[in-house]
Amino acid sequence: MSVLPPVRRDRIVTELPPCFTRESALHTKDIFHPKVKKACQDDRTGTVGLKISKIIVVGDLSVGKTCLINRFCKNTFDKNYKATIGVDFEMERFEVLGVPFSLQLWDTAGQERFKCIASTYYRGAQAIIIVFDVNDIESLDHVKQWLKDALKENDPTSVLLFLVGTKKDISSASQYSLIEKDAIQIAKEMRAEYWALSSLTGENVKEFFFRVASLTFEANVLSELEKTSPRKIGDVVRINNNDKNPYQRRKKSRSDCCQ
Numbered sequence: 394m395s396v397l398p399p400v401r402r403d404r405i406v407t408e409l410p411p412c413f414t415r416e417s418a419l420h421t422k423d424i425f426h427p428k429v430k431k432a433c434q435d436d437r438t439g440t441v442g443l444k445i446s447k448i449i450v451v452g453d454l455s456v457g458k459t460c461l462i463n464r465f466c467k468n469t470f471d472k473n474y475k476a477t478i479g480v481d482f483e484m485e486r487f488e489v490l491g492v493p494f495s496l497q498l499w500d501t502a503g504q505e506r507f508k509c510i511a512s513t514y515y516r517g518a519q520a521i522i523i524v525f526d527v528n529d530i531e532s533l534d535h536v537k538q539w540l541k542d543a544l545k546e547n548d549p550t551s552v553l554l555f556l557v558g559t560k561k562d563i564s565s566a567s568q569y570s571l572i573e574k575d576a577i578q579i580a581k582e583m584r585a586e587y588w589a590l591s592s593l594t595g596e597n598v599k600e601f602f603f604r605v606a607s608l609t610f611e612a613n614v615l616s617e618l619e620k621t622s623p624r625k626i627g628d629v630v631r632i633n634n635n636d637k638n639p640y641q642r643r644k645k646s647r648s649d650c651c652q
């Protein structure tokens with residue numbers, strides 16, 4: 394008998410949520426991978442429904458990491474800045490294609506003096522969310538360093554990356570479009586999916602986390618299927634890097650972009 398209450402009705406994912414921009418997306422398919430759908434239908438998702446996926450949120454101080462998590466998990470927004478000391482985390486339970494799926498969202502400190510405590514919690518992430526403030530170009534300049542630090546503790550070949558611009562509500566359309574160009578370019582170089590949102594208004598916040606949950610779920614099920622299906626002699630490994638084959642493993646050299 395399950396001791397957990399049922400998943401909230403507004404945490405149920407039945408379709409793959411769309412990306413924010415096709416220019417910088419982890420993949421641009423508009424449906425879940427057919428193998429994943431089939432595995433869910435046939436109840437062959439192995440341990441995916443039992444595991445908790447760790448997601449870490451990093452970025453400069455005061456860019457809005459805590460507000461982002463609080464907007465999604467608690468639907469609250471605090472206009473006063475209270476620095477995160479070390480780390481904090483929230484759990485969010487989803488149901489994706491009928492399978493329970495939990496995310497543990499780790500909110501880390503951006504302040505330099507707390508960074509070394511926070512970085513000890515980076516290990517074992519399945520996705521890294523790198524946050525910058527769309528009104529602060531310096532915070533965008535620092536995202537590659539945040540990525541580099543987070544990747545030291547994680548497997549760059551399997552972790553999913555998201556680059557998120559916050560505080561969209563205080564940016565004018567013309568200001569925003571200037572920084573968006575740079576942000577998309579950087580996201581492409583990092584092989585991250587780009588999003589822009591506002592925790593104050595809530596714009597794109599739910600859409601973003603649904604996308605994180607769905608892509609992490611999809612990657613988990615694919616990796617579970619890979620583990621359980623023995624390779625046949627003569628299996629062909631595709632190595633072309635184009636959008637028609639979005640589920641291939643990331644090349645090890647990705648972290649080079651930060652060096």
Ligand SMILES: Nc1nc2c(ncn2[C@@H]2O[C@H](COP(=O)(O)OP(=O)(O)OP(=O)(O)O)[C@@H](O)[C@H]2O)c(=O)[nH]1
Pocket residue numbers: 452453454455456457458459460461471472473474475476477478501502503504559560561562563590591592593594
């Ligand atoms: N207008 C606006 N303000 C925001 C938004 N997100 C965060 N803020 C404000 O920005 C400040 C910093 O937000 P936090 O979420 O605490 O920043 P943080 O990245 O967690 O900072 P550290 O914990 O020090 O790393 C607060 O005053 C928030 O109210 C947003 O989307 N719009």
Ligand SMILES: [Mg+2]
Pocket residue numbers: 458459460475476477500501502503
């Ligand atoms: Mg914080």
